[in-house]
Amino acid sequence: MPLTANEPNRQTWIETSATTDFPIQNIPFGVFLTRDDIITIGTRIGDTAIDLGALHQLGYFEGIELTDDIFLQDSLNDFISDGQKTWRLVRNRISDIFLKDNPALRDNAEHKSKILFRLDEIEMQMPVEVGDYTDFYASKEHATNVGSLFRDPENALLPNWLRIPIGYHGRSSSIVPSGTPIRRPIGQTKPGDDGVPGFGPSKLLDFELEMAFITTDANHLGKRISVKDAKDYIFGLVLFNDWSARDIQAWEYVPLGPFLGKNFASTISPWIVTLDALEAFRVEGPKQDPAPLPYLKQEGKKNFDIKMQVAIQPENGEETVVATSNFKYMYWSMAQQFAHHTVNGCNVRSGDMMGSGTISGPTKDQYGSMLELTWRGQNPIKLKDGSERKFINDNDTVIMNAHCEKDGLRIGFGECSGKVLPALPL
Amino acid sequence: MPLTANEPNRQTWIETSATTDFPIQNIPFGVFLTRDDIITIGTRIGDTAIDLGALHQLGYFEGIELTDDIFLQDSLNDFISDGQKTWRLVRNRISDIFLKDNPALRDNAEHKSKILFRLDEIEMQMPVEVGDYTDFYASKEHATNVGSLFRDPENALLPNWLRIPIGYHGRSSSIVPSGTPIRRPIGQTKPGDDGVPGFGPSKLLDFELEMAFITTDANHLGKRISVKDAKDYIFGLVLFNDWSARDIQAWEYVPLGPFLGKNFASTISPWIVTLDALEAFRVEGPKQDPAPLPYLKQEGKKNFDIKMQVAIQPENGEETVVATSNFKYMYWSMAQQFAHHTVNGCNVRSGDMMGSGTISGPTKDQYGSMLELTWRGQNPIKLKDGSERKFINDNDTVIMNAHCEKDGLRIGFGECSGKVLPALPL
Structure with a gap:
């Protein structure tokens, strides 16, 4: 048609x-x-x-x-x-x-x-009732940065990463539309010298700059969808802020992955931009070496040139853009993620959401989280009002935007924003 | 009342x-x-x-x-x-x-x-539409066994395990009621000598013997529920088989946790037994040392004495009970899991499901998975028909049962069963 x-x-x-x-x-x-x-x-x-x-x-x-x-x-x-x-x-x-x-x-x-x-x-309002939400980890730059910070700079990228679009299941209930305030989470953190874990409001609250795609009913339990067919089951995309509490995450995530460090909230832009509207903005993705296994092989322009940015606005202050990135940096494409997700027969339903994972570009101003931008707080960012940020403060609003532009045509996503409220009393 | x-x-x-x-x-x-x-x-x-x-x-x-x-x-x-x-x-x-x-x-x-x-x-049919499904990892014996097998026998239990009811998000779409056939999943496995990952039907298909509880709307985003109040938000329990493909899981799970090794299917018993019906069967849980942080402290009888068993039935054969266990072995109780899940403000809705994780007892005949029972295939189990099992074969039916019994009163869950069908052609 x-x-x-x-x-x-x-x-x-x-x-x-x-x-x-x-x-x-x-x-x-x-x-x-x-x-x-x-x-x-x-x-x-x-x-x-x-x-x-x-x-x-x-x-x-x-x-x-x-x-x-x-x-x-x-x-x-x-x-x-x-x-x-x-x-x-x-x-x-x-x-x-x-x-x-x-x-x-x-x-x-x-x-x-x-x-x-x-x-x-x-x-x-929320545009869909999200049945299941999966988050991938598909930017090579992000995975390398996080691997360096959380584990070992010498072996930042784990052996499976170049073979598998690594992903995990997230929490659907706490996905909210842009504008919903976010309560700073409380939780356990790594023990100090006394061996007792810390407990209290997260001190390392972060954003993650992501895109997410929304699916239609794709398959029955036990059937799989090929890379080639995946695009027919993607309705559209939204901007996605996968709020993260780095101190809670660091203490809990081995061996079963992120849990309370992530599931307190995720914010999406409320307008779903259809995959059809983005067709003109397809581009080549990064070269994949080693070659993916046959079920993940994809020819042609598998990525999308979507310019992204994230800004921090202190209460009553001006906003400061702290990073710009681009969806085209994704190592694993949406179609590859989709094919991988269903290769074992896992069924995908209408309204399911799949996040890209943080999209970091190759240069330091293109990192998609404060963790990476400040290198875990070592290099604070100066805001326009003169204050500094290692992570996100109470009453800061984090504002993401994204759009495509080519030959005078601009297609955008609007805003994905959320204000951080102080933690509830203990 | x-x-x-x-x-x-x-x-x-x-x-x-x-x-x-x-x-x-x-x-x-x-x-x-x-x-x-x-x-x-x-x-x-x-x-x-x-x-x-x-x-x-x-x-x-x-x-x-x-x-x-x-x-x-x-x-x-x-x-x-x-x-x-x-x-x-x-x-x-x-x-x-x-x-x-x-x-x-x-x-x-x-x-x-x-x-x-x-x-x-x-x-x-499925008794609830599951919004979000969380799986915990709350049996100390199971966590110790898996830590020994997957990682390091000397440090089997990770440092966070005794402090946190470790859990992760699972897939809701693929939870099916007892009697639904399960298709053997296909996926990537660890590379051999040529450095290229394997690909094909899982060779290490396993069950996990669990209970799961079903919640009602408990809190708004940002609010938390105490250990003391948690029981008011638990509607009831079902038997739960968290099917697992050990070879897929082993290759994918670092650093973000289990994904395709689990999300191809989970089976529940279709009758939800209310928490009220189980009141008479409350028992003390294992002693918790070190003492939990205050938000996880729980007095009184926090566990339930529910006898569990799992059997394998080959096609046209007789069933063989391969393990018996008991829900009372859980180190972290349901109330502690609930309080932990919401301590960061994560919201819980009606129909959400929280699995216990595999329930293994202290003796070798009480392990809740083939991985543990056969010690990763080293000690195959003999079935009544003379055949041996390291893991689950095609056309085997895995049948779980559970019940409480005291003073002549028996309250049970019925059957949680699923037959494994051969993988689809590649």
Whole structure:
């Protein structure tokens, strides 16, 4: 099916700025509360939110096979279950409805009053109910940095890393949409000289700059999905902050992996940008040496050129960009992660989320966590207000952004932010 | 509220054998398909399944605040969300309805035809939709055995183990009810002399003998639950087989923990036995030395005396019991696991599942996995048909059972079984 929604020359009758993350070529999907406190599935063009539930009720999706209440839900899971053909029909249709020269909705003031919202009239929710969330560890630079810091600089990259897209299961319940405050976690830390573990608020609270992709029902238990087919089961991507308490993590993680050092919260950007909208931004990935085993072999442009940045904003202060990175640095691609995840027959469902792991680039200003940026606090970062950070302070807000840009077309993800609140009293 | 349903002298008008796992003092909860292919929530006395949806429609729960469709659902999540007071009212009422001397249903043939089913008329389903599944590692004997086998016999127990109920996140999507066949997983294994990883069906497929508990909504993100309060948020327990592919696990698990070696399948017994039904079987746990940190300190009888066993049945053969163990051997109790899981503010929801980890006892016939029982294949086990097992063969069925017994009262879990099918072709 032609992705007409992607045509770069399309213009819309909705007012948009030249630098918006959400031109008519984006058409992301999200869930929001309207000014009447009704929950609906929606999209966004520029700074205008569009109620897809209302659009559907008013007949604008005629001819596309959709149940009546498909957009009147508190998650996208059922719509995502409808599969790639339906996503494409709907995205193309939305693009047509908002085309500059299409008067159907443009000139219908009554319909517009029911369908269009200013951003300050809506409240973004979690876009999906996440069944299972997996986090990978797919940036070679990040794995090397962490291996140096946590284990042994001489053997930073473990022998399995170049063979396997290493991943682990994370916690679904604590994934929250951008804007949700994050409570500083309490926990055990490594014993001091008296042999007794420490206990209290984490002193080494960190972010991790990641992307995550959201899947549709891919396979039944026992079946596997090939690298080639994986893309058909990826609905779209969000920005992802995998909050991490480094002191809790360091004490607990051997031998079963990260647990309470991670599961107190993860933040996502609330608009899911479809894989289709990102097609024009495919690029080659890093050369893989040794060659992956046949079930992980992938030809062609397996990565995406998505510019990412993370900033820290102290309370009442200005924000300071502390790192920039790029999704193209991923050593293992999303398709390789997907194929690996299902090679043993593990089933993947609609709304499942798979994080990339921290995306660090080759230079020191491209590291995707404070752990790496300050080299475990050895090199503090100076913020614009003159204060220094080794890790994240109480009342700091961590703000991530990401976008693609090419030939004058910009497709972005909006903001993924969270403010850190002080720990609860012990 | 008095747990009248637990009174040991209660007798029922339903025919039951003296050795049933499901006397009138049990009253577990499950989900099944009826002979008319209707899905309903039910309970069980002896070998009679009881349709709670029908009981409710016919007015037998009058006076208890319940929504009309609370039992006409494909999972127990909403009922569990109703909270402990409601569970107790319902369980007591069911016990009353089936009391020997209560004629209301006993003498109403028409109602009985709508409510009661033989076991061969129904098909058990997953009792809950599992939001998040966590697996702990709470048996000291198991952790010591695995540490010896996978790492270093001299330092088998890692320094954090006696301080933290070590746990990790598992995969929810692949948890299946007893009777579901399990496909042998395919995956990567440690490189041989040529440095290239192996790839193919797992050669070291294993079971893990565990219990798992199911929670209700306990806390909002950022709040914690104390050891003392934890029991109010535990709905009940099931038997749990955490299938494990030891060769896949050994190659992948450093540094982020088990992943594809575990997430291809886990099997549960389909009837959730309530924590209330197990009250009479509380016992002291192992002495904890060093003393746990204050947030993990627990007084009184923190463990449960639940006898467990696991058997292997070759195709067309007789079953051989290969191990017996007991849930009382757990070093870290369920309440301690719960308090630890939420100490950092991680939120727990209705239907979440927390596994104990393999429950191994102190003697060699009490080890809860083939890895330990055969000491990684060094000491094969002889089955009744004369064949030997180092691990699990294709077409073997692994059958777990568990029950409590005291003063003539027996409360059991029924069966947790799964047959291993050959791997799919590469």
